[in-house]
């Protein structure tokens with residue numbers, strides 16, 4: 001696996017920036033195949049790659065990962081579909097230098113979303129980047145700026161936005177069909193006690209086919225720890241924000257869409273890792289309250305005692321709309337006020353999902369936008385604003401105090417310590433742009 005020093009990276013990022021105008025930005029017609037490369041070939045990376053590979057107008061050209069077995073698997077998945085040999089690189093920057101790559105799919109952990117996305121935009125590639133769009137607020141804003149500056153299509157991997165029943169539900173809410181929505185309840189709950197610490201199957205030594213330094217990238221240098229590697233990076237602040245950014249990025253995205261809001265005015269939160277004693281850092285119990293001008297949104301994250309699955313409920317004055325990936329249900333409201341009649345305020349309704357978890361229409365929407373140059377369903381700006389909502393929930397939880405948010409200026413009012421948490425220093429020699 002090629003190991004390029006971080007100093008070289010800085011140089012190469014400049015080089016990529018400088019060659020933007022030279023990169024081959026093809027104008028694609030409806031029948032052209034989009035040349036796609038995958039960066040980060042783990043669990044979700046392979047899932048979405050699989051959906052891309054099913055599209056008739058898709059040509060897989062390259063894969064990049066710091067962990068060779070995952071990269072080899074993604075290349076193998078693509079082999080029969082590819083027009084040529086699927087190129088494999090341990091360093092994603094080599095993929096961005098390939099002139100024949102039109103677009104990249106970024107499936108790396110959260111701490112590795114911003115740099116590949118921004119460099120890809122500079123290199124003239126369109127980007128499908130997993131949610132949560134960023135690890136911290138300032139990264140997301142820079143990602144939006146890069147997409148706009150280089151006129152790139154950047155789709156956030158918030159696939160619920162492409163689900164037919166989510167689109168119908170939002171349309172009904174915006175039409176006022178369930179009345180005024182003044183409360184939204186969002187959650188993710190499950191029971192994972194006693195926790196995730198790997199006890200078998202993984203050696204304490206860094207696997208030979210893993211470039212651990214490149215895996216850490218801009219995050220602080222720590223010795224190899226299998227717990228911080230595949231999937232479980234989610235429980236460490238250096239790489240992710242726990243279930244707040246993992247599932248919050250899905251359901252709070254729909255909540256914010258329904259409210260047509262940039263962000264909340266205030267956030268209060270409590271939480272901690274109370275029950276799970278596995279060495280992870282992010283909360284296993286978390287309650288967050290967001291204040292919007294005319295509505296309260298609450299987020300409940302719980303890894304202890306499931307009771308019921310994740311849910312998202314829009315409480316309207318005429319009815320409540322409860323939505324999950326398998327469909328939605330509207331229960332009509334009946335006024336309890338004396339002297340009012342008890343006729344339900346609206347008809348009840350159900351709609352079943354027809355497109356699974358909606359990843360298929362989401363990748364389709366991305367490819368269509370690559371060709372039409374339209375903004376995709378989960379445009380980078382929406383991905384950013386939703387990630388901000390999640391990050392604010394975590395900052396309020398960690399500081400244990402209420403935050404006042406100025407969504408226009410993207411700043412926390414009157415709280416220097418909290419504002420410092422909107423960005424984090426990168427490891428020496430790595431830079432955002």
Ligand SMILES: NC(=O)c1ccc[n+]([C@@H]2O[C@H](COP(=O)([O-])OP(=O)(O)OC[C@H]3O[C@@H](n4cnc5c(N)ncnc54)[C@H](O)[C@@H]3O)[C@@H](O)[C@H]2O)c1
Pocket residue numbers: 039040041042043044045064065066067070092107108109110112130131132157158159214215216217229230231232246
């Ligand atoms: N949209 C969804 O429904 C959904 C579902 C699951 C995960 N996700 C998101 O997908 C992302 C990945 O999650 P996962 O569970 O697949 O993680 P994972 O640990 O299974 O995979 C991450 C992969 O990225 C690779 N990687 C790390 N640094 C890299 C680098 N510098 N260059 C290239 N590859 C690198 C790792 O080696 C690994 O193969 C996360 O941001 C997560 O939030 C989204």
